[in-house]
Amino acid sequence: MTIQTLPTTPFTDQRPGTSGLRKKVTVFAQAHYLENFVQALFDVLPAATGLTLVLGGDGRYYNRVAVQTILRMAAAKGYARVLVGQGGILSTPAVSAVIRASQASGGIVLSASHNPGGPDGDFGIKYNIGNGGPAPEKITEAVFARSKELQQIRISDSAGIALDVLGDYLLDGMQVTVIDPVSTYAELMRTLFDFDAIRKLFAGGFRLRYDAMNAVGGPYAKALLEGELGAPAGTVVNGVPLEDFGGLHPDPNPVNAEDLIAHMFAADAPDMGAASDGDADRNMVVGRKFVVSPSDSLAVLAAHATRVPGYAKGLAGVARSMPTSTAADRVAQALGIPCFETPTGWKFFGNLLDAGKVTLCGEESYGTGSDHVREKDGLWAVLFWLNLVAASGKSVEALVRELWAAHGRCVYSRHDYEAIPTDQADSLMAGLRAALPALPGSSVAGCAIALADDFAYTDPVDGSVSNKQGIRVILTDGSRVVFRLSGTGTEGATLRVYLERHEPDASRHDIEAQTALQPLVALAEALAHIRGITGMAQPSVMT
Numbered sequence: 001m002t003i004q005t006l007p008t009t010p011f012t013d014q015r016p017g018t019s020g021l022r023k024k025v026t027v028f029a030q031a032h033y034l035e036n037f038v039q040a041l042f043d044v045l046p047a048a049t050g051l052t053l054v055l056g057g058d059g060r061y062y063n064r065v066a067v068q069t070i071l072r073m074a075a076a077k078g079y080a081r082v083l084v085g086q087g088g089i090l091s092t093p094a095v096s097a098v099i100r101a102s103q104a105s106g107g108i109v110l111s112a113s114h115n116p117g118g119p120d121g122d123f124g125i126k127y128n129i130g131n132g133g134p135a136p137e138k139i140t141e142a143v144f145a146r147s148k149e150l151q152q153i154r155i156s157d158s159a160g161i162a163l164d165v166l167g168d169y170l171l172d173g174m175q176v177t178v179i180d181p182v183s184t185y186a187e188l189m190r191t192l193f194d195f196d197a198i199r200k201l202f203a204g205g206f207r208l209r210y211d212a213m214n215a216v217g218g219p220y221a222k223a224l225l226e227g228e229l230g231a232p233a234g235t236v237v238n239g240v241p242l243e244d245f246g247g248l249h250p251d252p253n254p255v256n257a258e259d260l261i262a263h264m265f266a267a268d269a270p271d272m273g274a275a276s277d278g279d280a281d282r283n284m285v286v287g288r289k290f291v292v293s294p295s296d297s298l299a300v301l302a303a304h305a306t307r308v309p310g311y312a313k314g315l316a317g318v319a320r321s322m323p324t325s326t327a328a329d330r331v332a333q334a335l336g337i338p339c340f341e342t343p344t345g346w347k348f349f350g351n352l353l354d355a356g357k358v359t360l361c362g363e364e365s366y367g368t369g370s371d372h373v374r375e376k377d378g379l380w381a382v383l384f385w386l387n388l389v390a391a392s393g394k395s396v397e398a399l400v401r402e403l404w405a406a407h408g409r410c411v412y413s414r415h416d417y418e419a420i421p422t423d424q425a426d427s428l429m430a431g432l433r434a435a436l437p438a439l440p441g442s443s444v445a446g447c448a449i450a451l452a453d454d455f456a457y458t459d460p461v462d463g464s465v466s467n468k469q470g471i472r473v474i475l476t477d478g479s480r481v482v483f484r485l486s487g488t489g490t491e492g493a494t495l496r497v498y499l500e501r502h503e504p505d506a507s508r509h510d511i512e513a514q515t516a517l518q519p520l521v522a523l524a525e526a527l528a529h530i531r532g533i534t535g536m537a538q539p540s541v542m543t
């Protein structure tokens, strides 16, 4: 077996987005497309002599092919060892946990997260650094720059290894260890949560329905919930990872997890419902006939964290992405701890977590996590909720209603306009940016505007600046409309419009969100001319 140097020609479209490079499988399957990106990454990283790399993905179509290719390229790069999940499988939070536990120099995650899979679906790749978290922009931008000038790739001509059998292998002098995907992660969960209390909860008849959406969360949820915590068999549904997610769109929100919602609103609904996404870092929590918004979920976890063993000492602070509702800010203020507002993208939480400035973080996009790893973590959030229910004796709904009673309800919704031609989306955003200076102090569609800007973030730890992170328009009563283009889509552009209104009056807490937010929808249209520019009368998805 030898290391080969092969000529290649650069691709111009390999700029990582919000979370790595995501493209259609058909794009990744082009000759050298994956190899070029991996080579650009390896060229940017320092020498790998003596270093360990972690490798795994969510098992979607093309995962196995990509794992074998990357193993052969890692050997050429000179890594001493690669830890790869059995069958090429590792959830995103598990990659983070394994990097940290093994003191690896970094890891490669193969996933397009919540995007659909299969031959016509999406694939993705991202690099995580030694803290277990997504590489910061200075690395992803360097990889993009390198990808545009790449002339050759280096790869072993070995046939690859038997991915399905645990154990050690040699690949052109590099050690490859096929690891159990679940064990390191499960060990970490045992250190954080009161497993005895959760066991008692299930033993007492508490019913959970966990929909793994035919994605990578299944094996983790089955091992912990059914295997270790005594939840009855059948608690985890859609629990076997399939290459095309069985045709499901593995995005745990009320629209795509409609089957779970139907069960949770049925007459014999379980006590709690939950779902995780393609790579198991997102979560949705549902009470009986009661959907929990991700922003509220973060706020509830923060408010009650000291009930959970891993967080009993209290929180250093919390962080949320800018478009996420301000519910967590209100809890943080009451707790007397700081709340940081970052751009969208889990990578922006890394420095705050590393510096010990925050313990919990979360996003409106169904992501919640803590300093236990450097990724958001779907099953962790579900275990946290189970622990809270067990410790408080309260239902999911009661815990959220308590939050509203104490801090008011942040009525919230996100409207997505998908697959807009890129030029239309760009001109819509340009129009908004041009209008910004005149907005503060003005009134549009009957809304008095206090502040309007293009969110910019200065990282409080390393001082790095990220500009143009979303247009926010804040009204005098604190209501907000935020406009961003998604950085994770693979077809045209997706416009996200985030709407938030604070409702302090408890007698109005049951108001239907879309009704309560109607004035903000009208404001969004008046400001952005979405219908006029895109011709779309309605959002593609409202969550």
Ligand code: G16
Binding pocket: 018, 019, 112, 113, 114, 281, 282, 321, 344, 345, 346, 347, 363, 365, 367, 485, 486, 487, 488, 489, 496
């Ligand atoms: C990724 C990021 C998240 C982000 C989400 C949506 O999640 O890690 O931080 O909130 O995308 O981003 P966008 O609005 O740009 O599409 P995931 O679960 O897709 O990896």
